Amino acid sequence: MARRRQHVNPLGLGFESFRGRRPELPAGRPVELEIGCAEAQFLFERAAGDPDRTYVGLEIRHELVDEVNRRAERQHLPVRAVFGHANHHLAELFPPGRLSRVFVNFPDPWFKRRHHKRRLMDEDLARAIHRVLEPGGELLFQSDVWEVALDAMGVLDALDHLLTNRAGPWSFWRAANPYGARSWREQHCEESSLPIWRLLYQKS
Numbered sequence: 687m688a689r690r691r692q693h694v695n696p697l698g699l700g701f702e703s704f705r706g707r708r709p710e711l712p713a714g715r716p717v718e719l720e721i722g723c724a725e726a727q728f729l730f731e732r733a734a735g736d737p738d739r740t741y742v743g744l745e746i747r748h749e750l751v752d753e754v755n756r757r758a759e760r761q762h763l764p765v766r767a768v769f770g771h772a773n774h775h776l777a778e779l780f781p782p783g784r785l786s787r788v789f790v791n792f793p794d795p796w797f798k799r800r801h802h803k804r805r806l807m808d809e810d811l812a813r814a815i816h817r818v819l820e821p822g823g824e825l826l827f828q829s830d831v832w833e834v835a836l837d838a839m840g841v842l843d844a845l846d847h848l849l850t851n852r853a854g855p856w857s858f859w860r861a862a863n864p865y866g867a868r869s870w871r872e873q874h875c876e877e878s879s880l881p882i883w884r885l886l887y888q889k890s
Contacts, residue, residue, distance in 0.1 A: 708779055709766045715740045716786040719818075721772045722746075722793055722806065724869070726754040726765060731867035733763040739786075743767040744779070772806065776814040783820045790827045792871040793834065807838040809845070816848045819889040825849060826865065827885040830875050835883030842887055849887040859884040 711717055716739045720729050723743025733741050745751050745767055754767035770779060793806040807827065815825055827842070829835040835858070842849055843856050853859045863872065863884065875882050 707768060709740075709742045709768050711740060711780075711784065715764075717742060717780075717784055718787040718789070719744060719780070719785050720789040720791060722790065723754065723767060724750055726757075726767060728789065728791055728867050728869040728872070729754075729765050730757070730761070730763060732865065733758075733765050735866055737764055739764065741765045742779075744770050744772055744775075746771055772814075773808070773811050776811075776818055780818040782817050783823075785818045785823055786820055787824045787826070787865075788815050788819060789865075790825070790838075791869045792829055807841050809841055812841050812845055812849065816845070816889060821889055823889045824852075825885075825887040825889075826863075827887075828863070828872065829883050830871065830880055832881075832883060835885065839885055842885060846890075848890055850890050852886040852888055859886040 718729070718732065718739055719742045720726065721744050723729060723745050724747075726741075726743040726745075729741040729743050733739070741764055743751075743754055743765065745754070746769065748769055751767040751769045754765065758765040758767075768779065790806065819825065825842075827835070827838050829838070839851075839856065839858070843851055846855065851857060864886070868876070872882065874880075
């Protein structure tokens with residue numbers, strides 16, 4: 687099963703106001719967030735391997751939010767999808783320093799030049815991620831598109847006073863995914879021997 691690539695214009699005015707439901711975050715449990723979780727396969731694998739954490743998927747497609755929450759209920763796993771837009775709503779969803787990890791797995795590449803402004807990672811989002819991460823919290827960014835990964839590195843390494851590149855300045859993470867879970871897209875890329883560009887950062 688491959689990850690769906692049903693494009694939704696993230697600049698649509700309908701996403702500016704928060705209309706989702708804030709996730710419950712039980713005290714004492716680390717929280718991990720995947721931005722653009724789609725079917726949340728990555729989070730379900732994380733939860734199966736470490737059920738003592740809370741896993742939140744942020745998604746702008748209502749039907750996928752409902753699908754993820756139904757599956758989590760069936761499987762009794764601590765996964766919760768919420769409807770929202772990362773570039774607008776992180777501060778409304780999470781208090782400062784609440785997240786232990788944030789994952790951005792294979793965001794839509796928006797190949798056409800006129801659509802590059804729709805790409806997910808920008809300075810405002812990077813600062814918002816820094817705000818909700820706990821001290822020492824981690825950010826993993828993955829893409830199978832070189833230009834998208836390079837753009838993300840340009841944004842994130844420019845904020846080296848906030849986020850430290852674990853691979854060294856202006857370097858990709860050369861080792862495998864360190865978290866023992868794969869999204870559908872990552873699984874497809876590895877099975878097809880396609881390159882994956884990874885960036886791993888830690889809150890300074």
